Amino acid sequence: MAFSKRLVLAMIFTVFVIAKPSEAALNAHYYDRSCPAAEKVILETVKKAILHDPKVHARLLRMFFHDCFIRGCDASILLDSTKSNQAEKDGPPNISVRSFYVIDNAKTKLEKVCPRTVSCADVIAIAARDVVTLSGGPYWSVLKGRKDGRMSRANETINLPGPTFNVSQLIQSFAARGLSVKDMVTLSGGHTIGFSHCSSFEARLHNFSKFHDIDPSMNFAFAQSLKKKCPISNNRGKNAGTFLDSTTSVFDNDYYKQILSRKGVFGSDQALLGDYRTRWIVETYARDQKAFFREFATSMVKLGNFGVKETGEVRVNPRFVN
Numbered sequence: 001m002a003f004s005k006r007l008v009l010a011m012i013f014t015v016f017v018i019a020k021p022s023e024a025a026l027n028a029h030y031y032d033r034s035c036p037a038a039e040k041v042i043l044e045t046v047k048k049a050i051l052h053d054p055k056v057h058a059r060l061l062r063m064f065f066h067d068c069f070i071r072g073c074d075a076s077i078l079l080d081s082t083k084s085n086q087a088e089k090d091g092p093p094n095i096s097v098r099s100f101y102v103i104d105n106a107k108t109k110l111e112k113v114c115p116r117t118v119s120c121a122d123v124i125a126i127a128a129r130d131v132v133t134l135s136g137g138p139y140w141s142v143l144k145g146r147k148d149g150r151m152s153r154a155n156e157t158i159n160l161p162g163p164t165f166n167v168s169q170l171i172q173s174f175a176a177r178g179l180s181v182k183d184m185v186t187l188s189g190g191h192t193i194g195f196s197h198c199s200s201f202e203a204r205l206h207n208f209s210k211f212h213d214i215d216p217s218m219n220f221a222f223a224q225s226l227k228k229k230c231p232i233s234n235n236r237g238k239n240a241g242t243f244l245d246s247t248t249s250v251f252d253n254d255y256y257k258q259i260l261s262r263k264g265v266f267g268s269d270q271a272l273l274g275d276y277r278t279r280w281i282v283e284t285y286a287r288d289q290k291a292f293f294r295e296f297a298t299s300m301v302k303l304g305n306f307g308v309k310e311t312g313e314v315r316v317n318p319r320f321v322n
């Protein structure tokens with residue numbers, strides 16, 4: 001009797017430990033009955049936006065990453081600042097995360113078809129998957145059922161990883177969100193699409209250190225080409241910068257090939273080659289795009305599970321709490 005009691009207790013404990021609450025709530029079929037058109041509505045909205053603005057791909061993918069890394073995937077990145085509170089979207093690393101209007105448009109349509117049903121956090125997760133697939137990358141089934149948060153603080157954006165991070169810092173930052181070294185290298189592959197402003201990498205090009213003007217881990221010819229794009233002058237445009245790999249609108253494994261050629265744009269990208277814990281993963285993905293695609297899908301699902309709220313609200317307007 002005592003044994004079976006202990007067994008039951010052990011089983012309860014095991015279920016409790018393995019099934020983290022955030023993961024238990026999410027489900028691929030969450031809206032099958034309550035809003036069967038949800039994914040179609042979001043896909044059509046994303047497709048329409050991309051027709052007019054090719055930057056939307058990269059911005060929506062980055063939006064998902066930043067949303068999940070601060071307070072978990074709860075759409076806190078969508079809330080507008082108020083008189084008394086500066087919100088995440090106005091924190092320094094998020095100033096270049098735009099295209100919020102795409103989520104607004106999708107939500108407006110969803111509120112007509114199935115009011116107060118689909119959370120903004122789920123809309124971001126689905127849109128992020130859609131932009132990857134539409135750019136030639138993998139498709140995966142998005143787990144849904146997130147609820148939206150009610151708080152958003154600009155000063156918390158300081159917790160996002162920075163482009164000057166070394167591998168240990170990157171590992172630590174991802175581990176704090178339940179993500180492994182492999183997840184970190186895999187998700188960094190998000191830099192296969194999109195653009196960076198000079199400010200994010202120019203410290204590698206001028207007065208890098210006491211001994212080197214240019215970051216020695218950077219290919220010399222590549223550094224010269226970036227220097228031309230980012231001259232030290234007051235009159236360079238505010239949009240000056242570079243694409244993150246040579247096939248910027250295509251989701252492929254070119255990012256990893258660039259790193260092997262020492263043409264990673266950020267210090268944090270290039271650092272992945274210089275550390276034994278991450279180098280083998282870069283090499284694997286550079287020669288095997290299928291492996292990268294498979295792992296990217298898996299890591300995106302994992303990222304999407306982080307800090308998910310099971311209870312809370314389904315925001316009606318992405319920009320304001322209900």
Ligand code: HEM
Nearest residue numbers: 058062065096161162163187188190194195196197200268
């Ligand atoms: C590993 C740590 C990471 C660091 C340090 C980092 C840093 C950055 C920086 C500095 C930019 C350029 C911002 C600008 O100057 O406009 C950028 C762009 C971008 N990042 Fe990351 N990032 C990281 C991981 C990720 C992940 C995990 C994803 C998605 C899965 C991602 C997706 C993107 C995309 C798509 C862009 C291009 C945005 C655009 O074109 O508007 N990044 N990242």
